[in-house]
Amino acid sequence: MALYELFSHPAERGYRAGLCSKAALFLLLAAVLTYIPPLLVAYRSHGFWLKRSSYEEQPTVRFLHQVLLVALLQPEQGGFLAWSTFPAFNRLQGDRLRVPLVSTREEDRNQDGKADVLHFNLELPLQSTEHVLGVQLLLTFTYQLHRMSTFVMQSMAFVQSSCAVPGSQLYVNGDLRLQQRQPLRYSGLDVRYNVSVINGTSPFAQDFDLTRIMAAYQERNVTTILSDPNPIWLVGRAAEAPFVINAVIRYPVEVISYQPGFWEMIKFAWVQYVSILLIFLWVFGRIKIFVFQNQVVTTIPVPAMSQGDLHKEHLS
Numbered sequence: 001m002a003l004y005e006l007f008s009h010p011a012e013r014g015y016r017a018g019l020c021s022k023a024a025l026f027l028l029l030a031a032v033l034t035y036i037p038p039l040l041v042a043y044r045s046h047g048f049w050l051k052r053s054s055y056e057e058q059p060t061v062r063f064l065h066q067v068l069l070v071a072l073l074q075p076e077q078g079g080f081l082a083w084s085t086f087p088a089f090n091r092l093q094g095d096r097l098r099v100p101l102v103s104t105r106e107e108d109r110n111q112d113g114k115a116d117v118l119h120f121n122l123e124l125p126l127q128s129t130e131h132v133l134g135v136q137l138l139l140t141f142t143y144q145l146h147r148m149s150t151f152v153m154q155s156m157a158f159v160q161s162s163c164a165v166p167g168s169q170l171y172v173n174g175d176l177r178l179q180q181r182q183p184l185r186y187s188g189l190d191v192r193y194n195v196s197v198i199n200g201t202s203p204f205a206q207d208f209d210l211t212r213i214m215a216a217y218q219e220r221n222v223t224t225i226l227s228d229p230n231p232i233w234l235v236g237r238a239a240e241a242p243f244v245i246n247a248v249i250r251y252p253v254e255v256i257s258y259q260p261g262f263w264e265m266i267k268f269a270w271v272q273y274v275s276i277l278l279i280f281l282w283v284f285g286r287i288k289i290f291v292f293q294n295q296v297v298t299t300i301p302v303p304a305m306s307q308g309d310l311h312k313e314h315l316s
């Protein structure tokens with residue numbers, strides 16, 4: 001009858017020596033060379049510590065119904081017309097103040113409880129002799145993130161367009177995109193930029209200057225911009241017809257950059273270290289077998305024992 005190997009287990013051979021022997025010194029050196037170099041290799045290969053990570057999130061954006069408008073006219077017509085939702089700004093304009101008709105609508109297209117797009121329409125009444133050559137429009141929003149840290153800020157979208165030919169309508173269609181100069185925190189509450197973009201209660205004209213507003217806004221490490229607005233300047237306005245600004249601003253899903261926490265950094269570093277350590281364990285395991293089997297260092301061999309015999313010896 002043919003015989004088949006149904007089961008097998010390894011036999012272990014021991015090697016004994018004193019703690020102050022060359023064999024013990026060799027094992028200590030082998031242990032150092034097994035565990036330390038993988039750490040150095042992983043660290044020197046760059047990226048051992050995860051300093052920045054990212055995730056996707058649909059922000060919670062709401063239009064604050066704060067508007068600042070400057071319409072540039074031909075020089076002989078007075079230079080410009082202006083209006084805002086801030087009474088202090090309007091009082092400073094005098095005869096240049098022109099109140100438009102504004103309508104807005106935010107739409108939640110995927111029914112997830114978060115607005116996805118803003119439809120903004122502004123009709124600026126003009127006299128038959130007034131012609132608009134350029135527009136500067138500032139809209140403010142509240143912008144919130146919740147998945148990692150709770151980040152809350154007030155942000156803005158700025159639209160600017162001009163043409164040598166007087167226009168009848170400006171059409172804008174773009175995305176309100178997040179810009180980061182530094183990653184966000186991985187947890188906690190971050191409200192450092194939850195302040196108004198425009199100091200609407202200030203009686204000073206300099207606080208409503210667009211140059212100063214933009215300069216202060218760009219000092220932030222986290223902002224929003226109107227990306228790819230693709231402005232379309234339409235001409236051919238009829239007499240007494242208003243100048244129309246029609247804007248579609250979407251709130252897209254963003255890739256948020258953040259600083260990982262301690263345990264996330266350890267998890268990332270541990271995977272890199274162990275992947276290199278396994279190679280060193282295999283190599284030095286073979287080296288130790290060769291050294292002791294060939295008595296490169298002096299030891300006293302112990303007869304080979306099966307795993308069952310080893311277990312009995314340990315119990316005794």
